Amino acid sequence: MTTASTMLMPTAVARPLSQTLTIYWKEVKCEFLTRLRLRAYSLATIGFPVMFYVLFGLVLNSKDAAIGSTHFATYLIATYGTFGVMGASLFGTAGGLAAERGLGWLQVKRASPMPPFAYFAAKVAMSVIFSAIVVLLLFTLGVTLGGVHLSPAETIKLLGTLVLGSLPFCALGLAIGYFAGPNSAVAIINLIYLPLSFCSGLWVPLTFLPNLLQKFAHVLPPYHLSQLALGIVGGGQHESNWIHWEVLIGFTLICLGVARIGFQRDEGKMYG
Amino acid sequence: MIATLQVQEPTDKPPDSSEVAHLQGVSKHFGEVRALHNVDFSVRPGELVALLGPNGAGKTTAVKLFLGLARPTAGKVRILGGNPVQSEVRMRIGAMMQVAKVPETLRVREHIDLFSSYYSKPLLLEETLIIAGLLEIKDRIFGELSGGQKQRLLFALAVCGDPDLLILDEPTVGLDVEARRLLWEQIRKLVSRGKTVLLTTHYLEEADSLADRVVVINHGEIIAEGTPAEIKSKITGRRIRCLTRLDISTLRSLPGVLDVQKDRDQFEIRVTEAEPVLRELLRRDSAVSGIEVTSAGLEEAFLALTQNNNGDSMPSGRN
Numbered sequence: 001m002t003t004a005s006t007m008l009m010p011t012a013v014a015r016p017l018s019q020t021l022t023i024y025w026k027e028v029k030c031e032f033l034t035r036l037r038l039r040a041y042s043l044a045t046i047g048f049p050v051m052f053y054v055l056f057g058l059v060l061n062s063k064d065a066a067i068g069s070t071h072f073a074t075y076l077i078a079t080y081g082t083f084g085v086m087g088a089s090l091f092g093t094a095g096g097l098a099a100e101r102g103l104g105w106l107q108v109k110r111a112s113p114m115p116p117f118a119y120f121a122a123k124v125a126m127s128v129i130f131s132a133i134v135v136l137l138l139f140t141l142g143v144t145l146g147g148v149h150l151s152p153a154e155t156i157k158l159l160g161t162l163v164l165g166s167l168p169f170c171a172l173g174l175a176i177g178y179f180a181g182p183n184s185a186v187a188i189i190n191l192i193y194l195p196l197s198f199c200s201g202l203w204v205p206l207t208f209l210p211n212l213l214q215k216f217a218h219v220l221p222p223y224h225l226s227q228l229a230l231g232i233v234g235g236g237q238h239e240s241n242w243i244h245w246e247v248l249i250g251f252t253l254i255c256l257g258v259a260r261i262g263f264q265r266d267e268g269k270m271y272g
Numbered sequence: 273m274i275a276t277l278q279v280q281e282p283t284d285k286p287p288d289s290s291e292v293a294h295l296q297g298v299s300k301h302f303g304e305v306r307a308l309h310n311v312d313f314s315v316r317p318g319e320l321v322a323l324l325g326p327n328g329a330g331k332t333t334a335v336k337l338f339l340g341l342a343r344p345t346a347g348k349v350r351i352l353g354g355n356p357v358q359s360e361v362r363m364r365i366g367a368m369m370q371v372a373k374v375p376e377t378l379r380v381r382e383h384i385d386l387f388s389s390y391y392s393k394p395l396l397l398e399e400t401l402i403i404a405g406l407l408e409i410k411d412r413i414f415g416e417l418s419g420g421q422k423q424r425l426l427f428a429l430a431v432c433g434d435p436d437l438l439i440l441d442e443p444t445v446g447l448d449v450e451a452r453r454l455l456w457e458q459i460r461k462l463v464s465r466g467k468t469v470l471l472t473t474h475y476l477e478e479a480d481s482l483a484d485r486v487v488v489i490n491h492g493e494i495i496a497e498g499t500p501a502e503i504k505s506k507i508t509g510r511r512i513r514c515l516t517r518l519d520i521s522t523l524r525s526l527p528g529v530l531d532v533q534k535d536r537d538q539f540e541i542r543v544t545e546a547e548p549v550l551r552e553l554l555r556r557d558s559a560v561s562g563i564e565v566t567s568a569g570l571e572e573a574f575l576a577l578t579q580n581n582n583g584d585s586m587p588s589g590r591n
Contacts (some may be wrong), residue, residue, distance in 0.1 A: 015392065023389050029388045030378055037377035037413070104371035108429070111339045111369060113362040153282045159416075 023115060027122035035092060035126055044135055045091055049084030053077070053138050057237025058146050067205045070235030073146030075205065077138050078229035078236075081162045082222055083202040084134035089169035090176070090189050092127030098185030101266065124170045131166035135159055141211045150233070158232045164226040168248045171255035172221075178262025197223055198205070206237070274419040275406060282298065290352075292317050292437050292468045293338055300333050302490075307333040308492040310347070315437075315470050320463045324503075325489040331472035332370065333543045334489070335441045338470070339367050363391060365392030366430035368440040374422070380406050384428050391433030403458060404428035404572035420451030427455065431462065435567035438462060444478060456482055466501040480504060504567075510546040513538050513564040526552050538562065 015023075035041050050252035057076035088228075100106045110117060139155065142148035150158065180188045197203060199213055200222035206214055217223040224244040230236030294314040308330045315321045316399040323331050336342040339350050340356030354361040374383075380430045381397060383407075388394035404424045409417065414425065423443065430438055443459070444452040459482060463469055473479055479486045480500040488496040488503065496503055515538055516523070523532045523541060530547050531542040543549045546565045551559055 019389075019392070026386050030375075030382055033382065034375045080431075099373065100375070102539045103373035104369065105374055106370050107341060108367070108371050108374075111341060111362070111367040112387060113359050113433070114387075115359075139461075179412050272479070 004125050009261045020115065023242065024118050024121060027114075027118045028125045030124040031096075031126040033098070035130070041091055041095065042130075043083070045088040045130055046137065048064065048087060049080045049134050050137055050141065052083070053080040053141060056080075058141065061146055063147065068235055070230070070233055073142050074148045074150070074233050075230065075235050077142045077148060078162075079205070079231055081135045081158070081204045082139050082165065082200075082226040082229055083197050084138065085162050085166045085268065086169045086197065086202075086222055087133040087193060088130035088134055089127040089166040090173045090193050091186075092130055093173030094176040094180065095121045095173075095191050096123055097174060098180045099182045102182030104219070118213055120174065123174070124167070127170050127173070128163055128166050130267050132163045134157070135162045135205060142173075143172065154232055158229055161228050161232060165228065165248065166170070168221055168252040168255065171252045171259065174259035174263065175255045178259050178266065196220055199223075200226060202226055206234070219246055276574055278323070291315065292319075293351045293439075293470060294343075294349070294493050295334065295337065296350070298334075298337060298349060300330075300337060300342060300436050301345045301453055302473060306492050308337075309342075311489070311492070311494055313487050313494060313497065315468060318463070318466055320459070320469045320471070320482055320484050322483035323470065323489055324474070324476060324479045324486050325472075327472050329490045330427045330476075330492040331474075331489060332441055333492075335367075335369070335439055335472060336536075336584070338439055339365065341367075354588045363377070363433070364436045366433055366438045368426050368430040368438070368443050370441050371426065374414055374426070376413065378413050380414065380417070380428075381410040381412070381423055384410075387429045390571040391435070392433055393434055400428050400432040402568040403431055403461070404452060405458065412492075420454075423447055423451070424455065427458065428531035436468060438467055438469045438471075440469065442472055444473070451555070452457070456538075462471050476504075477479070479590045503546060508585045510543050511566045512543060512546060512549060512553075513566075514553070515539075515562045516553065516560045517558050522556070 017050050030156045033228060053076055053097060056078065061073045067075045080093060097106075098142045099110075106119070110116065135151060136159070139148075139150070139159070172192075176192070177185065187263070199209075199219045200206075201214075202222055206217055206223075209217075224247045227236045228248075231238070231241060280458065291314040291362060295308075295311050297309045299309050306398060311330075321580075323334060325331050335421070336345055338356060340349075340351075341356075349356060352361050354366050356362070356365075377466065377491065378386075381401070384400050388397065390401065394400075395403070398407070400539075401410050404427050406421070406424055406428055406471055409421060409423060412421075417425065423446070427443060429441070430440065437447075444455050447455065453473060457476070459469060459471070471478075471482070483500055486496075486498065486503045487494055500581070513535070520532050520534060520539070526549055528543050528545055529541055533540045541549065550563070550565070578590050
């Protein structure tokens with residue numbers, strides 16, 4: 001028997017930079033349009049955080065309501081913002097990846113000369129865009145109906161932090177997308193997303209949760225993102241921001257590592 | 273429009289002009305399952321080769337090997353003078369794969385536009401739409417397309433990069449007769465433009481009507497290879513029914529006779545070619561009557577061939 005020929009990993013094509021940029025741009029555009037028109041995604045990812053914010057942040061709001069020293073409706077922008085960013089990122093990456101990987105579409109794309117990285121980059125970029133949309137909607141609602149006052153600097157910092165904070169959850173989504181089946185992905189995401197949100201104090205402020213849960217929250221990445229966001233509007237537990245960033249960066253790297261194992265396992269199935 | 277497309281110059285010949293794609297002693301095992309075993313076959317430039325076999329024969333595995341989506345357990349895969357995982361090789365290949373679900377909320381033209389961007393010299397969007405017969409429905413959302421239209425979009429994604437080699441895995445599966453013929457027409461046009469096409473199918477009729485050369489595969493092994501006419505004669509032969517006073521052993525001894533069976537008072541004689549046997553039959557028994565010559569049903573004969581790939585009566589087309 002002859003020995004198996006050694007296969008090289010896909011090599012980069014000498015494309016002009018402008019063409020590579022065009023591919024990335026079109027990949028992001030198509031991913032965005034696909035998801036925008038997929039109401040199961042766009043309505044849910046935008047609708048749930050907005051609905052929660054309207055119910056808890058606006059309907060239950062009163063002029064003097066506050067959590068600690070932070071105005072109620074402002075506090076909830078940070079926490080429901082984190083909740084919204086998480087949802088947009090997890091469903092945006094894991095949902096699409098698990099389905100396309102499991103049902104053959106990724107294979108069609110891999111057989112084409114598409115740069116493989118463009119595929120993942122588009123999923124992440126699309127999730128970041130949706131995260132920004134959710135946060136901006138919460139801002140608009142809070143400012144117009146909730147009596148929220150944010151300085152331009154605070155607005156930019158809060159938006160920037162939350163949108164950047166979508167990246168750890170995109171990484172988690174890629175990892176889930178590589179290990180979940182096309183039919184189970186949404187259920188698995190929900191089973192991770194919803195308890196994680198609750199335990200991180202995104203629905204109900206952490207101070208209302210039992211002591212044990214308050215402690216437990218410290219190991220949960222959404223807690224750290226919400227603390228960064230709350231810190232900007234003067235709320236939260238007032239811990240060092242470095243801890244939060246370190247946890248989020250570490251978490252991102254671990255998730256990317258897991259996603260990479262999944263990627264290689266798939267490639268192994270393909271090439272092995 | 274279509275006329276202008278046809279007068280386009282044929283694309284550049286690949287550097288190694290004797291073969292475009294080649295599986296050399298290739299085996300592919302998935303754990304215990306032997307998907308392909310010691311398969312040798314090649315596709316030459318400008319040729320339309322059909323890889324014919326029933327479901328599970330190993331056709332899709334062969335396609336994946338050619339596309340660099342799987343690595344052979346043993347043997348060598350060469351395509352367009354290179355390795356299928358090299359992007360510059362992929363640039364010159366268009367592939368149509370079997371896919372369970374395509375993103376449904378993109379429009380036809382958006383799908384094509386995206387895939388076109390992967391290639392360095394793609395066709396114009398309009399050209400691709402015309403070739404795939406999608407011009408009228410270019411703004412339709414994928415999820416709203418009929419089965420045939422969906423299949424044509426996958427075909428459009430394969431041709432949009434103006435590749436030299438098209439690899440089409442079961443391009444007409446699930447299509448009705450009319451949609452199938454439309455796609456055949458489009459595939460023929462590509463070959464007339466100098467493209468090389470490798471397609472897999474489990475319809476003998478499809479291989480027969482399209483291909484220059486047919487490779488029959490079953491249980492991961494190639495069991496016959498040749499022109500459609502050769503394959504058909506080798507596979508199917510003819511069936512002569514008649515009334516004769518010759519006995520069954522005499523009939524069996526006639527040259528070119530594969531098998532004889534008695535059906536009530538008639539004989540049913542399976543032969544490779546009808547004419548020599550008929551001549552001999554008439555010479556030996558001038559009273560022979562009720563002669564009826566039929567070709568064995570294509571699908572039926574194909575099934576007989578593939579279900580019996582070790583059968584002794586099977587003429588092997590392998591060189």
